[in-house]
Amino acid sequence: MSSAITTRSARIRTAVSVGVVLFLALWMIRASAETADSQNTRQSEGLADLIRTESTRQADLITTLGELETSVADMTKIAETTLPTLPTNVEKATALSLGMQEVTGPGVRLAMWDAPQTEDNLARFTPDDLVVHQQDLQGAINALWAGGAEAMTLQGQRVTPTTAFRCVGNVLLLHGQVYSPPFVVEAVGDPSALTEAVDNSPVLQVYQQYVDVVQLGWEFAEQESVTAPAASRAPSLKYATVPEDTDLWQVAD
Known part of the structure; x- marks a missing residue:
């Protein structure tokens, strides 16, 4: 009889142990799922933030490009109207x-x-x-x-x-x-x-x-x-430079 009681107790302990293990396993699976959901949510939020940041940056770059193009156009007009031309004989x-x-x-x-x-x-x-x-x-x-x-x-x-x-x-x-x-x-x-x-x-x-x-x-x-006959290509200078403070237009005159 003592042997039967011992066997029954062992079975109860085994069943309880299995139940505890199953409970812990289910709890861990649920926790992992919640963690994954929270991570996915963070990733989604991070991607959205990145898109918003890059969109803002792109808009800023487009604005800067427009300003630079306007500056180039203005400088070109100034150059065309103020730079002197070489005399024909020169x-x-x-x-x-x-x-x-x-x-x-x-x-x-x-x-x-x-x-x-x-x-x-x-x-x-x-x-x-x-x-x-x-x-x-x-x-x-x-x-x-x-x-x-x-x-x-x-x-x-x-x-x-x-x-x-x-x-x-x-x-x-x-x-x-x-x-x-x-x-x-x-x-x-x-x-x-x-x-x-x-x-x-x-x-x-x-x-x-x-x-x-x-x-x-x-x-x-x-x-x-x-x-x-005219030379096939214009000569190029690699080492010659114009001295500082030299007015090329005055020299041309």
Whole structure:
């Protein structure tokens, strides 16, 4: 009998334990659901607040954009009405000096090319003595500028203040293109003054000696009309700056 009572008590304890566990489980599920609902509510409220905040921010940005556009329009009107324009003669002179304007007039034409590689030349001179060098071309161009050239071309391309060329071997690198002899330079200006400048150039005087000895190519003639086409693109400055307190418009006048 004692054993039966013990068994019944164990069953009661088990039932009570199961009931307690079920009660706790149900309570935890309900609590979790309430927590989830409250969290969802907070998230919904947070999302709504975010939308309201961003809407307000967008409206502020649109207002700022409108104010900036109005300021730009006002400044553009002021610039159009108050900034002076370059005098016509200054504008033309600037375009001419930058090589951005085609010009035609009297001038000169010169050509330079390599000497023939004859047995006599190869026996008496080095191959370096038989080709046109970069300093030869530079000497010709500098002499023409010194003689008052108003515009110039090298291989038909306009020479501008930023033009740079190199001679590698017997080829010329100019504006990204490669040229072989003859190298042709044409200049617009007073033909007599240009001829005198070429005759008095120390570099070209040395070149003329090689013309006589190894037959380096040389051709020079005055021209009634020389055309220098406009440069294909305007020169750009990377390092040059205008000094402070410089009135560009006063300089232009």
